[in-house]
Amino acid sequence: MAPSPILPPIGGPCLTGVVPGLLGHLYAGEAVPAWMPSTVAGASQIVLLVLDGLGWEQFEARRAVVPTLATGAGRSITSVAPSTTACALTSLVTGRSPSEHGVVGYRVAYDDEILNVLQWTLGGVDARVRVPARSFQPLPVFPGAPGPVPVVTRGDYGSTGFSAAHLGDSALHSWHTPAGLLTGVRALLQAGERFVYAYYEGIDKVAHARGLGESYDDELRYADRMVGDVLSVLPPGAVLVVTADHGQVEVGNSVEVLGPDVMDGVRLISGEGRFRWLHTRPGALDDVAAAAREAYGDVAWVRTKDEMVEEGWLGGVPSAAVSWRLGDVVLAPFVPTAFLDPADTGELRLLARHGSLTPEEMLIPLLSWPSA
Secondary structure (H helix, E strand, O other), X not given: XXXXXXOOOOOOOEHHHHHHHHHXXXXXXXXXXXXXXXXXXXXXXXXXXXXXXXXXXXXXXXXXXXXXXHXXXXXXXXXXXXXXXXXXXXXXXXXXXXXXXXXXXXXXXXXXXXXXXXXXXXXXXXXOOOOOHHHHOOOOOOXXXXXXXXXXXXXXXXXXXHHXXXXXXXXXXXXXXXXXXXXXXXXXXHOOOOEEEEEEOHHHHHHHHHOOOHHHHHHHHHHHHHHHHHHHOOOOXXXXXXXXXXXXXXXXXXXXXXXXXXXXXXXXXXXXXXXXXXXXXXXXXXXXXXXXXXXXXOOEEEEEHHXXXXXXXXXXXXXXXXXXXXXXXXXXXXXXXXXXXXOOHHHHHOOEXXXXXXXXXXXXXXXXXXXX
16 A cells, blocks of 8 residues: 655645745744744844755754754754755745746646756756746745845856746855855855855755765765854854755666556656656546556556645645646655656666655755854
């Protein structure tokens, strides 16, 4: 029997509530949500540091590896579905679900082609002119802030279509080596910025490339020291909050190749290996769904788009424009495997992955520390 998927709670402890909760408290004097660390209460400045790819279950299993993170006050919260960077970071900064902001995957259907959201390309070609980022994702970011929020992130991310889509008119402060993240955060705090958003992607990159073994643990140790460094530059009254966008599942070389009984009715494939969208040919939906359940129901949750929406996977009912981006059938594995897209074979190199609704992928930390 398939386990129950982990779904984002509506209005509860979820990634979508983090930024609205912090900004509402900081700028409007609202009470800190009950599920948020109490250390946030009374903060005069807040640094929100996102450690891409750090799941709660991986953190819990390695507390001895991350002594600084282990001292944080907090708990686990849920990511969004799909539990992947493009969706989750957009949900974090907008405070809205994927059904609302429309960034519904790593690879998304667009005019019968596939938009690679992180690269912002169509067919490998730069799509920033053809697919304007702020039309694709028009919702405001950092709701409740009185002006553009400073964002400390890698320098080569600043000009990307995805940055424009999920960060809008935020003021970008780039770093070129990880030490620059600390430099940027410290300078902004000293300049009096009340809210600073910082992003570090090293944990996710190492997990993809090397799995969840020795290299992953060493990267966690490095990130833990980074957290300690940020804590050391907090001025009196400031608070550091650390969260993530998703966790990880190590799949190694376990890849499912979709068989002809399924693919005969499929015209496009989108999503990612652990949240695979199948876009069906006219009239083929029922046959594809039935074939997918028969072939893969013992390793994955298989849902039609209507079933998935009814169960609340995307956090609400998508608009017509967003619905067109979704596939007609979704396969989300609950075992350590991934579904291959022949048009995106680069995924074969990923040893650890994410996107599905297992606890390893959906549960993420929300931790906080006041200044010393």
